[in-house]
Amino acid sequence: MMRWISLSFLLILSLPLLAIHGMIVDEDGKFIEGVSVFCGNTGVYSDDRGIFRIDVASDSLNFYKIGYRKITLSIEDIRRFPRIVLTREAIAIEGVEVHEERYSPLLPDYAGKKTILIEETASDAASLVGQQTGVYLKGGSLPGESRYLSLQGQRAKHTAVMIDGVVVSTPGSSFDLSTIPASMIERIEIIEGNSGALAGSGAIGGIVNIVTWRDTISSSDIGLKMLTQQATGSFDLQKNRIDLSLWNMYGKTDLNFNRLYNRADFEYTNLRDSIKTNPNNALSNWDVGMNHEFFFLPVRNRVQVMYREFTKQMIGHYAMLSAYDDAHLKGNSIRMFLDLDKQVAGVKLRLVSHWNREYTLYDNTGSSSYLAMAKGRNHYSSYGADQQTTFDLLPFLHLAPTLSWRTQEYRYDDLIADCNDVDPIRQTALAPHVQLSADTEIESHELSLNLDYRYDHVHTDNIGNESFDSWKAGAQWKWTGQFGISLGGDYGSGFSLPSIYDLYWKGGGQAIGNPDLKPEESLGYLISSSIWWNEIFRLEAQLSDQDVDDLIYWHKSVTGWKPDNIGSAEVQNYQMDLTAHPFSFLGLDAGWQRTISKDSSGGDHDRKFTPGIPSSITRVGVTLQRWNAQFGFDWNRVGERYHTLDNLAGPIPAYETIDIEAKYHLALERWNLPHPSIYARFCNILDEEYEIDEGQPEPGMNWELGFFLEATL
Numbered sequence: 001m002m003r004w005i006s007l008s009f010l011l012i013l014s015l016p017l018l019a020i021h022g023m024i025v026d027e028d029g030k031f032i033e034g035v036s037v038f039c040g041n042t043g044v045y046s047d048d049r050g051i052f053r054i055d056v057a058s059d060s061l062n063f064y065k066i067g068y069r070k071i072t073l074s075i076e077d078i079r080r081f082p083r084i085v086l087t088r089e090a091i092a093i094e095g096v097e098v099h100e101e102r103y104s105p106l107l108p109d110y111a112g113k114k115t116i117l118i119e120e121t122a123s124d125a126a127s128l129v130g131q132q133t134g135v136y137l138k139g140g141s142l143p144g145e146s147r148y149l150s151l152q153g154q155r156a157k158h159t160a161v162m163i164d165g166v167v168v169s170t171p172g173s174s175f176d177l178s179t180i181p182a183s184m185i186e187r188i189e190i191i192e193g194n195s196g197a198l199a200g201s202g203a204i205g206g207i208v209n210i211v212t213w214r215d216t217i218s219s220s221d222i223g224l225k226m227l228t229q230q231a232t233g234s235f236d237l238q239k240n241r242i243d244l245s246l247w248n249m250y251g252k253t254d255l256n257f258n259r260l261y262n263r264a265d266f267e268y269t270n271l272r273d274s275i276k277t278n279p280n281n282a283l284s285n286w287d288v289g290m291n292h293e294f295f296f297l298p299v300r301n302r303v304q305v306m307y308r309e310f311t312k313q314m315i316g317h318y319a320m321l322s323a324y325d326d327a328h329l330k331g332n333s334i335r336m337f338l339d340l341d342k343q344v345a346g347v348k349l350r351l352v353s354h355w356n357r358e359y360t361l362y363d364n365t366g367s368s369s370y371l372a373m374a375k376g377r378n379h380y381s382s383y384g385a386d387q388q389t390t391f392d393l394l395p396f397l398h399l400a401p402t403l404s405w406r407t408q409e410y411r412y413d414d415l416i417a418d419c420n421d422v423d424p425i426r427q428t429a430l431a432p433h434v435q436l437s438a439d440t441e442i443e444s445h446e447l448s449l450n451l452d453y454r455y456d457h458v459h460t461d462n463i464g465n466e467s468f469d470s471w472k473a474g475a476q477w478k479w480t481g482q483f484g485i486s487l488g489g490d491y492g493s494g495f496s497l498p499s500i501y502d503l504y505w506k507g508g509g510q511a512i513g514n515p516d517l518k519p520e521e522s523l524g525y526l527i528s529s530s531i532w533w534n535e536i537f538r539l540e541a542q543l544s545d546q547d548v549d550d551l552i553y554w555h556k557s558v559t560g561w562k563p564d565n566i567g568s569a570e571v572q573n574y575q576m577d578l579t580a581h582p583f584s585f586l587g588l589d590a591g592w593q594r595t596i597s598k599d600s601s602g603g604d605h606d607r608k609f610t611p612g613i614p615s616s617i618t619r620v621g622v623t624l625q626r627w628n629a630q631f632g633f634d635w636n637r638v639g640e641r642y643h644t645l646d647n648l649a650g651p652i653p654a655y656e657t658i659d660i661e662a663k664y665h666l667a668l669e670r671w672n673l674p675h676p677s678i679y680a681r682f683c684n685i686l687d688e689e690y691e692i693d694e695g696q697p698e699p700g701m702n703w704e705l706g707f708f709l710e711a712t713l
Contacts, residue, residue: 010030020075021535021584022082024063030441032086032614033115034187035065048115051535053584055627069406107165107189107198107209108437108450110474113529116188123239123260125210126177128188135190136614136638139176141683143237144260144283150173152192152526152544153573153595153613154205158496162199162209164339166352166386170408170500171201171427172552177208177334179308181287183243183256193526193544196470196494197452200431204494204522204548205515212304213254213291222248224713231713232708235699236263239706250296256289266699270690278697283312294530304337314362316372331378333358347650348390351644355383365416371510375415400435410500411513418504427460428501446478450490458497462504462515488529496520498552502563508551511554511561518565522548535581542575548587549601553611553645566645567601587623592616599645607673608647612693615639615651628665634658643694655690659683678707 020039024032024046031050036043039054039061046052054061056075064070068086078084107113113167122128126147128138129559138148148156160167169175192206199207215234224246231239240259245252264281291300309332316324334357339348358380367373384406391399407428414420433454440447457467473496474490498517505513524546532538550565574594597613599605609615616639622630635658640651663679680703687700 004475020056020078021051021581022060022078022084023535024050024052024086026068026086026088032065032068032115035063035068035086038062038064045117047117049535053535053581055625063193068668075257086289107191107207108435108452109439109448109476110191110193110450110472110490111476111524112192112540113456114190116190122484123183123258124178124182125180125185125188125208128182128185129177129208131191132416136617137177138174138612138692139178140264140696141692142235142262142264142702143233143704144178144262144285145264145427146176147178149177149208150544150613151190151205151208153571153593153597154546154548155612157495157499158202158205158520160195160199160201160203160207162207163335164212164337165209165351165388166337166354167199167202167404167406168335168354168356169202170380170382170499172495180210180306181241181256181258181289183241183258184212184289184291184306186211193472193490193540193545194470194492194494194522194524194546195472196456196468197433197454197472199493200429200454200456200470201458201468201497201519203497204520204546217614222246225710226713227708227710229706229708231704233704233706234702235266236261237704238262239704251292251294254289256287258285258289258367260285264699268699276321278315278699280313280327281315283310299340299342302337302339304339306333306335308333314364315696320369322371323367323369323372324364325368327362327364329360329362329487331358331360336424346392350388351385352388353383353385355381357381373416376420377413377415379411379413380408382406391421396438396440398435398437400437402433402435404431405429412505414506422500422504422506425461425500425504427458429456429458431456444480446474446480450474452492456495458502460497464495466519468519468521470494476528484532485530487529488524489527492523494522498563501599502552507560512559514563517552517563518550520550520552520565522546522702523546524571537581538577538579540575540577542573542577544571544573544575546571553608555645567599567603567605569597570600571597571610571613582692585625587621587625589619589621591619605645605647608645609642609651611643611645612641614641614667615654630663632661632663634660638692649694652691652694655688656686657684657688657690658686660685676707676709678705680705 024035026032033046033048033050035046037046037052037054038055044052044054060072060074061078062072063084063086065086068088115126123143126137129135129149137147138150138156139145139147149159150156151159161169161175185587189209189211190206191598195203195207208383223605227243229239229241238261242257244255244644261284262282264283266278268276268278288307290305291302311330312328314324314327314329316327336355338353341348360378363375365373365375380456386402386404388402389400393399407426409424412422417426431454436451438449452472454470458466470493472490472492474488476486478486497519501513502517503513503515505511524544526542526544528542530538530540547568549568551567551569552563553566554563577591578630581590592617595613597610599608599610618637620635637654637656639654642651643649659682661675661679661681666676682701683702684701689700692697
């Protein structure tokens with residue numbers, strides 16, 4: 001296998017290649033990301049620094065982005081002047097007034113902010129962020145498995161998740177990023193560090209903002225665009241995706257259909273070095289999404305619906321596989337958003353109402369073990385509204401007051417023992433928030449300042465009222481000349497409420513919640529710096545330190561499993577990221593993260609490592625491109641993780657994986673099929689056996705083969 005990989009590298013490097021690169025900015029010199037750049041049958045997008053790189057297949061390039069004037073430039077002109085300036089252009093629709101700018105649900109530019117653009121072969125939000133340095137994904141590694149994101153060495157429940165600037169994660173619980181299909185996503189933004197002032201409860205580690213597609217078609221003609229993805233793979237993997245876009249002078253509708261099935265039964269070596277099969281691990285997901293926008297209304301508007309129907313067999317600990325050979329979870333979820341925005345003079349107004357409902361049924365009544373036998377229904381719903389306003393007080397000074405209201409309700413029905421029912425619980429939160437930002441540019445110097453303050457008033461049944469003040473302040477300086485340098489940092493606070501499960505769960509004597517739990521609270525800082533040379537080289541370094549009080553952990557007591565505020569922890573995180581393009585056909589990226597997370601309470605576990613946090617994460621990636629072909633190579637190493645508070649059981653061993661991916665764009669434009677492509681992905685090609693969590697083995701090598709096809713009718 002390694003000989004084949006080496007020969008592939010040598011072959012690709014030996015091929016001749018002509019390519020061109022440049023930087024795209026607006027009239028104010030600001031970078032423009034997401035610009036479509038076409039050369040013949042090849043197309044790319046500019047990144048978050050406005051940089052693009054494309055293979056030369058003709059004598060000119062076309063540049064296009066909604067809201068800007070389309071231009072065509074010759075290759076020679078671009079080689080002489082690689083800085084391309086796009087001018088803004090309002091979208092014209094006959095009989096309709098369309099404003100040039102709309103409200104953009106962007107997070108503020110705090111130091112170290114990351115932007116991840118959509119990748120064609122990604123299946124969900126988890127697969128988009130999984131290859132980023134500085135993050136840690138927990139959960140199964142196969143497509144469709146639940147994945148939870150950890151930032152800054154914090155636990156996954158300390159990452160707040162937003163969709164278009166609206167919080168969708170549940171306080172005190174981890175959010176499954178695999179539930180958001182990639183077909184709905186334009187990009188993902190990440191802000192690390194204490195961010196309670198931006199998102200409220202759960203943002204101790206940071207924020208992930210999933211920005212969905214918001215494009216508008218500037219045409220009065222009827223049009224239809226279709227994109228399909230079909231894929232197959234190991235463990236009976238099947239992926240089916242169809243995206244439809246229909247528009248006319250009155251509006252635009254986007255429909256997304258996704259189906260995923262994965263059997264996911266695999267062999268592994270158990271503690272006695274015998275080969276076992278991990279059974280009962282199949283899953284099936286159906287996703288349907290819809291976006292609709294009317295062009296003739298006086299305000300910008302969008303209705304968005306995300307629906308999922310799922311069935312998942314539930315694997316057990318490998319010491320009790322027979323007790324879970326019939327366990328499964330099934331249910332559905334629906335998210336709905338109504339998004340309205342309007343610009344009046346220098347004021348931008350936005351109102352978003354949202355509703356979310358989740359229903360699941362767990363069934364293990366066929367278990368061979370009486371203790372594992374269970375059947376119950378979870379009911380969860382939330383609804384609320386966010387009102388956001390932005391004032392341009394001065395050309396360099398911006399004020400954005402917001403008001404968020406959210407109510408969530410939870411109920412659990414035990415279908416075997418009524419005594420384990422959890423009666424309906426309601427929690428309501430009202431949070432005013434103020435953001436003040438300033439930015440200025442003097443010659444080659446840029447300076448930006450951000451200040452956020454949020455007050456959360458929370459009422460929970462049986463607990464009463466609680467209030468939290470959160471704040472975040474940061475500054476960033478950039479200098480751009482022959483080289484570029486930036487330096488910035490922030491300081492802030494955060495908090496995380498106990499989940500309803502932590503407070504009120506009843507488990508028939510095996511597990512029980514604790515209504516006396518206190519919220520977790522944190523305070524800390526982050527420092528970030530970077531240096532770059534055009535698009536050839538970029539090095540970023542980051543340091544953060546956070547103190548978290550009243551940590552909540554489930555542990556085994558005399559009466560069974562229960563959660564308690566076990567103390568405090570100090571979390572230090574060091575991170576470095578490198579990206580380089582020494583040649584037009586070669587891209588390199590590497591990242592390293594070191595986390596030291598120890599109990600600092602002074603109690604029984606003082607100076608012990610907190611469970612579930614890897615000591616280090618390392619990644620190296622290589623990308624090779626020639627004409628319409630692309631080859632990627634990724635090496636990942638995750639360090640040791642402890643899984644008990646006292647550390648006496650020892651750490652879970654470190655593991656390494658190697659993944660490769662190849663993609664090829666076909667030239668079929670004459671058949672009105674501008675960008676068809678085929679791809680192949682091989683994960684864990686060294687077939688390494690490892691565990692992400694204690695007692696949960698992961699599969700060896702797995703693969704996926706598929707194609708994309710796009711057509712405009």
